[in-house]
Amino acid sequence: MTYTAPAAEQRFVLDVIADVPGLAALPPYANATPDMVDAILAESGKLASNVFAPLNAVGDKAGARLADGVVTLPPGFADAYGLYVAGGWAGLGVAEAHGGQGLPFAVAVAVQEQLTSANMAFALCMMLSQGAIEALAAHASPELQDRYLARLVSGEWTGTMNLTEPSAGSDVGALKTRAVPHADGSYRIKGTKIYITWGEHDAADNIVHLVLARLPDAPAGTKGISLFLCPKILPDGARNDLICTGLEHKLGIHASPTCTMSFGDNDNCVGYLVGAEGAGMRAMFTMMNNARVQVGLQGVAIAEAATQHAVAFARQRVQSAKFGGSREAVRIIDHADVRRTLMTCRALTEATRALVYLNAAAVDRGHAGDAAATGLADLLTPISKAWATDVGVEVASLALQVFGGMGYVEETGAAQFLRDARIAPIYEGTNGIQALDLVGRKLGMDGGTHWQELFAQIGDTLHDLNANAELAGLAPWLDDALTATRAATLWLAAANNADDVAAGATPYLRMMGLTLGGWLLAKQALAAQKQRDAGIGDAAFLAAKITTARFFAEQLLPQVGALSAPVTRGAATLFAISEATLAA
Incomplete structure (x- = not known):
């Protein structure tokens, strides 16, 4: 590759x-x-x-x-x-x-x-x-x-994160790994963790495992969880009592060792408390929130790589005459439908990149003391994680389609992108969980201040678009998307039935992603137009930024209005067919 x-x-x-x-x-x-x-x-x-x-x-x-x-x-x-x-x-x-x-x-x-x-x-x-x-x-x-x-x-x-157990996946509070205080101030850790990414390898001399465990007298649930540091190699140079007992055979990311880790087989796994007893989830969420932004980034990264691969193939593959043209075969990049596919890949990749970078910058500003930026980062994180990883899978699939049958065989490399991408919507909290987090917690933070401010910024961009003769055509598409997303947000805020809110969570997150993506591309188009008018920058690059924003507005933003229905229809039809009938 x-x-x-x-x-x-x-x-x-x-x-x-x-x-x-x-x-x-x-x-x-x-x-x-x-x-x-x-x-x-x-x-x-x-x-x-x-x-x-x-x-x-x-x-x-x-x-x-x-x-x-x-x-x-x-x-x-x-x-x-x-x-x-x-x-x-x-x-x-x-x-x-x-x-x-x-x-x-x-x-x-x-x-x-x-x-x-x-x-x-x-x-x-x-x-x-x-x-x-x-x-x-x-x-x-x-x-x-x-x-x-x-x-x-x-x-x-290198470092790892050890949360998941055979009986405790998304429900972290059900974990059974134990930590017993030791006379020297350390703890003895005993338990099994599964799906531990890079839990064991030969690239570094030591691996620092961060492990969630429960003290003997700890209460049930997440409030009873503490975080411990368990090094592979102890300070005195001895090997700690922890071992990789298995590797998962996965659909993709084959070079990444996904380990089953056993701690304390000999009752002598040394761990050191990180933070206070019972405060493990607070400490772990620091790591998880970082990881969720970076998993969203994986969607962007795979989309970029898959798109590059597809464009390179489309430029050299000669196949079939153009629709309505002569009988002469052309490169497939000259076919309108292939162009639509490649432009969709490009637009989605650039939109998700902008969202994740905005999210990361909000984290930076929050660390520098900006409370409003911290709220924005909290709001954006589930959207970045879920929408960008969904896009990664979607773009990898579209890119494979460009290859036709050649994409379905391993030799071209197109299939690997799709196989690798598919894990990202699953780990670090499935995308369904991210959607529930968005509608159940993040929208209501600080009385809804953060989404209201975000929508106000989109309104400012609409004002700038309407004042720009070259870009005013983008405004109606973005305005429609914002109107639909605001209405869906208010509907969710007013809904009294938890099942109805949960039923609309996933389509609502996609609404947010598309609307924010259209907005961020429009902002880039405005900046590109300004640079082009000033005669600075690469003219072809700037023109492509404007065209990509227009494509997203015209071709992808209309999906936002269509998503209003599944957001606001409630849960009745989801449960109308009995479990027995579903299984029949």
Whole structure:
């Protein structure tokens, strides 16, 4: 697989949507100068294209292997990880106080996008470590930070998140892993965790496991859960009593070791408390919220890679005459329906990228003390995670369609994108759970202030569109979408039946995603028009930004109105057919 990092597109979105120049004016992010951001995107693009991408098909075919508790990565992966560490990439978005480079999360997200597009299975290792760093930086004691954080930030060690158990998936409160206090102030951990991404591997000398467990006298449910750090290798150099007992055989991301982890088989797994007893979910949500934004980013990344692959094929594949034309066969990129497919891929990819970067920048501003930005980040996170990952699957499928029958066989590589993408709507909280979180918690935060402010910003963009002769044609489409989404939001707020709200949650989240995507592309079109009028920037790039926004408005935004019905019809028809009849 070949991959070219879309650095110009990423930089445009970072400037126009994430407002990195504004972030650089804040003390925590002063290092994010224009030259620094340009250099980072250029160098990480080389790492992604030249190191990570060539290993993508290799890893898919070879997969990770387990023998006697030891996981061996596919050929080349450990060396590639060494290059990642040597380049200092692990600490990109970490505060300087913890040994990082002090750059915004939004910039780190752009780098992570490149690595994920090039090799999603491999980039999962980096994603999990970044979440572990954030959790420890926010909640661990100074002693634990001194012992473990620096080596996670350097990349010398990697991190994991251990939540799921055989009887506790989405219902984390049902977990059974136990933690017993020990005389030296540590704890002894005993239990089994499943689906642990990068839980064991041979690329790093140590793995820092963050494990949810319950103290002997803890209450039932999530309030009784604590978080513990269980290193693979203890401070004295001895191996801790934890082991990988199995690897999942998955649809995709074959190079990513998805482990069953057993803690305390010999009753001697040492763990250290992170934060306060009983405060495990608060600490873990720090890691999970980071991961949810980054999983949304996986949808963007796979969509980008799949689109690049499909465009390259469409430009060289000659097949059939044009509809209504001569009998001469043409390249398939000249067929209108293939163009529609490719433009849909492009528009959805650019819209979700803008949403995730906006989300990341809101996280940055929240960390800098902006409470309103924190509220916006909380509102956007379930939308970023769910809509962007749905788009990743959709675009991967559309890209495969461009290949026709050649896409359905493994040799072309198109199928791998679809297989890899399919996990993202499932993990870190299924997309249905994200939709319930959106309608059940996030819309009502602070009295609905955050969605109201967001809709007001869309209204401001509508005003700017109507004042622009070149772009006024986008306004009616965006206005219709905003009107429909506002009406659906108010309907959900007024609904008295919980089943009715839950029934509308998933189509409502897609409404929000499409409306926000149309808005963010319109904002980019306005910025592109302004640059073009001033005679600055790449003219072809700017023209493409405007055209993509117009395509999204005309071809995709009309779906928003159609989604109003499933949002507001309630749950009656969902339960009208009996369970027995469904099973018949």
